[in-house]
Amino acid sequence: MIRVAPSILAADLLHLYDEIQKVVSAGCDVLHVDVMDGHFVPNLSFGPDFVNEIHQAFPELKLDVHLMMEHPEQYIRRFAKGAWNITVHAEITANLPDVLEEIKDCGVCRGISLKPATPVSNIVHLLDKTDLVLIMTVEPGFGGQPFKWEMLDKLRELRRIGYQGLLEADGGLTMDNLPECKQAGLDVAVMGTAVYRSQHLLEDIQKIHSL
Ligand code: DX5
Numbered sequence: 001m002i003r004v005a006p007s008i009l010a011a012d013l014l015h016l017y018d019e020i021q022k023v024v025s026a027g028c029d030v031l032h033v034d035v036m037d038g039h040f041v042p043n044l045s046f047g048p049d050f051v052n053e054i055h056q057a058f059p060e061l062k063l064d065v066h067l068m069m070e071h072p073e074q075y076i077r078r079f080a081k082g083a084w085n086i087t088v089h090a091e092i093t094a095n096l097p098d099v100l101e102e103i104k105d106c107g108v109c110r111g112i113s114l115k116p117a118t119p120v121s122n123i124v125h126l127l128d129k130t131d132l133v134l135i136m137t138v139e140p141g142f143g144g145q146p147f148k149w150e151m152l153d154k155l156r157e158l159r160r161i162g163y164q165g166l167l168e169a170d171g172g173l174t175m176d177n178l179p180e181c182k183q184a185g186l187d188v189a190v191m192g193t194a195v196y197r198s199q200h201l202l203e204d205i206q207k208i209h210s211l
């Protein structure tokens with residue numbers, strides 16, 4: 001079953017409590033929080049206190065924190081207070097095994113993400129130190145971009161080499177491309193625009209869960 005992880009980047013932030021309540025009521029138990037530092041990506045978004053506030057308000061919800069940051073190693077412990085999973089990017093300069101170890105020390109799932117231009121071969125040596133691989137299916141930084149179909153080859157490659165952890169995709173996911181994502185091995189679908197612009201959210205989530 002594919003799990004939907006709504007991305008609050010696409011939510012109405014002035015009514016965020018209701019926007020989160022809406023996806024929880026529709027059957028989502030994972031929420032994707034895109035953290036951007038204005039350096040790794042040309043955008044700024046949420047901080048660790050914000051994530052912790054969401055966790056306080058929705059303690060049952062698994063917060064899937066995607067750190068699109070140049071130096072996530074400086075913030076792991078602060079984000080870990082509210083996170084279920086913390087994903088860092090393969091392209092950062094810090095020592096990735098150390099960063100993944102610190103995430104594990106905090107009792108949080110370890111995710112690693114690949115930008116579209118970064119091959120799977122760059123992280124093969126790290127796969128035994130991760131719980132989740134997040135394949136960016138758009139250039140990180142902004143929601144609402146078109147889906148990059150060629151990124152499905154990365155999902156297929158990870159499954160082919162026997163990766164047993166969670167496979168997640170992020171960016172441009174819709175009801176149209178999810179069946180092929182599922183075929184390629186997807187477990188968790190990050191969906192911002194498609195969820196928060198849906199006119200029949202409950203139906204859509206149920207349809208996705210039945211894929
Ligand atoms: C890009 C962001 C987006 C967002 C989801 O950095 O990570 O991918 O979560 O985007 P859409 O709105 O395309 O589902």
Ligand code: ZN
Nearest residue numbers: 034066170190
């Ligand atoms: Zn994301």
